[in-house]
Amino acid sequence: MAINAPRGTKDITSSDSYKWNYVENKFKELCKLYGYEEIRTPIFENTELFQRGVGDTTDIVQKEMYTFTDRGERNLTLKPEGTAGVVRAFIEHKMFADAQPTKLFYITPCFRYERPQSGRQRQFHQFGVEAIGSDSPSLDAEAISLAMQFLNELGLKDLSVSINSVGCPVCREPYNKLLKEYLESKSDLLCDLCNERREKNPMRVIDCKVETCQENIKDIPLIADHLCPDCQEHFDNLKKYLDEMEIKYTVDKKIVRGLDYYKRTAFEIISNDLGAQSTVCGGGRYDGLVEQIGGPKGYSGVGFAIGAERLLLTLEANDIEIENDNKIDIYVVTIGELAKTKSFSILKELRENHISADKDHLDRSLKAQFKYANKIKSKYTVVIGDDEINNDEVNLKNMEDSQQKTIKLSQLVDELKSLL
Ligand code: ATP
Ligand code: MG
Numbered sequence: 001m002a003i004n005a006p007r008g009t010k011d012i013t014s015s016d017s018y019k020w021n022y023v024e025n026k027f028k029e030l031c032k033l034y035g036y037e038e039i040r041t042p043i044f045e046n047t048e049l050f051q052r053g054v055g056d057t058t059d060i061v062q063k064e065m066y067t068f069t070d071r072g073e074r075n076l077t078l079k080p081e082g083t084a085g086v087v088r089a090f091i092e093h094k095m096f097a098d099a100q101p102t103k104l105f106y107i108t109p110c111f112r113y114e115r116p117q118s119g120r121q122r123q124f125h126q127f128g129v130e131a132i133g134s135d136s137p138s139l140d141a142e143a144i145s146l147a148m149q150f151l152n153e154l155g156l157k158d159l160s161v162s163i164n165s166v167g168c169p170v171c172r173e174p175y176n177k178l179l180k181e182y183l184e185s186k187s188d189l190l191c192d193l194c195n196e197r198r199e200k201n202p203m204r205v206i207d208c209k210v211e212t213c214q215e216n217i218k219d220i221p222l223i224a225d226h227l228c229p230d231c232q233e234h235f236d237n238l239k240k241y242l243d244e245m246e247i248k249y250t251v252d253k254k255i256v257r258g259l260d261y262y263k264r265t266a267f268e269i270i271s272n273d274l275g276a277q278s279t280v281c282g283g284g285r286y287d288g289l290v291e292q293i294g295g296p297k298g299y300s301g302v303g304f305a306i307g308a309e310r311l312l313l314t315l316e317a318n319d320i321e322i323e324n325d326n327k328i329d330i331y332v333v334t335i336g337e338l339a340k341t342k343s344f345s346i347l348k349e350l351r352e353n354h355i356s357a358d359k360d361h362l363d364r365s366l367k368a369q370f371k372y373a374n375k376i377k378s379k380y381t382v383v384i385g386d387d388e389i390n391n392d393e394v395n396l397k398n399m400e401d402s403q404q405k406t407i408k409l410s411q412l413v414d415e416l417k418s419l420l
Contacts, residue, residue, distance in 0.1 A: 008116040008121050023154065028107075034103070034146045041082075049293060063113070066111045081305065082126050087290055091290060091294060100132070100134060106127075107126075107128075109124070111123055119313050125307070127305070129303050129304060137241060137265065147306065148247055158318070159270065166263065166284070175226040178221050180199070184198070189213075190205065222254065223256075267283050280314055281306045282304065327376075331358055335386075346384070346409075349412075381396075382397070383397075
């Protein structure tokens with residue numbers, strides 16, 4: 001019996017990997033433009049990091065984590081998201097002692113035990129940024145601007161930015177009281193999980209995916225209507241900065257985001273034509289997180305994550321094609337043993353000059369070698385046999401327009417350099 005990839009995972013084969021390279025490089029380029037540097041953190045972390053950093057009452061921690069015990073009885077979890085690991089590294093490497101803010105980006109696989117469907121996998125990938133060390137809405141605005149420029153430069157135009165403020169502990173205290181009273185009056189109509197969350201973290205209820213819950217809490221009080229003066233000012237400034245950059249947004253008071261550590265800004269970027277899984281980017285501010293996982297007080301952060309699979313689906317849905325530039329520059333066709341051996345030094349020289357080249361490895365006939373060169377979309381071919389080697393003369397063929405040219409074999413590299 002053949003063994004397949006685990007449920008919810010996907011191979012990224014050569015028919016797609018060039019697209020991944022393209023979007024990853026574009027993301028790196030944009031991050032650099034905005035002054036963000038790359039960070040790579042481990043694929044697994046101590047489970048406690050996510051319990052504390054993502055939050056005990058979130059869907060991720062309650063239902064979706066890949067947790068296991070290793071041979072040394074350590075409790076570990078495959079990272080379900082990128083922020084907690086980055087913040088752990090920020091603390092562990094005492095980045096807080098450097099000049100702030102610390103602006104980092106990452107590209108990482110993430111793991112969540114979810115029901116697989118289009119745009120929802122068990123291993124998926126996130127592109128993210130984190131700017132830590134300032135609570136100014138200036139970084140919130142910058143993060144949104146970075147994400148939008150990235151998505152726009154990929155060719156996406158039909159995007160909506162939704163923003164909200166989820167307040168801070170000061171405004172949440174009276175608000176949570178109000179919310180708990182409201183939810184208590186609805187307890188008969190809520191799902192079990194919501195009833196559980198009602199006490200511990202009532203705002204989570206707003207994010208519940210159960211339809212009946214959503215229907216029954218249509219008039220639920222929303223934090224954005226109960227912000228303290230500081231949070232209100234923060235939110236107003238964010239809007240001002242976005243206006244200045246002419247980034248259009250709508251305020252969506254129902255965005256609470258799935259993670260516990262969000263404070264103040266929460267935002268989503270939605271592509272308007274992907275159907276069910278339309279959120280390409282989710283982000284926000286996490287003013288308590290550094291402290292929450294054992295770091296010093298006073299280091300807040302803001303960031304976003306873009307789901308790479310959903311991004312690629314969105315590009316496809318918008319008919320945005322990414323060119324595969326992995327075409328080989330030249331395919332060296334050989335006739336006979338002498339040429340077969342000679343082709344090794346020819347290929348070595350071509351490749352040392354960074355001209356991509358390939359040759360026959362299956363002892364194919366002349367015709368079959370040409371057929372193969374066509375199949376791999378080689379830009380040029382050259383035929384080498386005994387005569388060609390002895391006379392130092394070869395035919396260089398442009399495979400696109402079938403034009404041929406006689407050149408010196410010893411001049412092949414220079415000739416190609418001028419053509420490519
Ligand atoms: P959703 O509501 O769709 O479950 P989420 O709130 O769990 O999303 P985040 O935790 O904010 O998502 O993750 C950021 C981004 O990562 C999402 O906007 C989405 O693009 C992507 N993402 C999240 N979960 C998955 C998954 N299981 N498979 C593929 N992409 C995902
Ligand atoms: Mg989710």
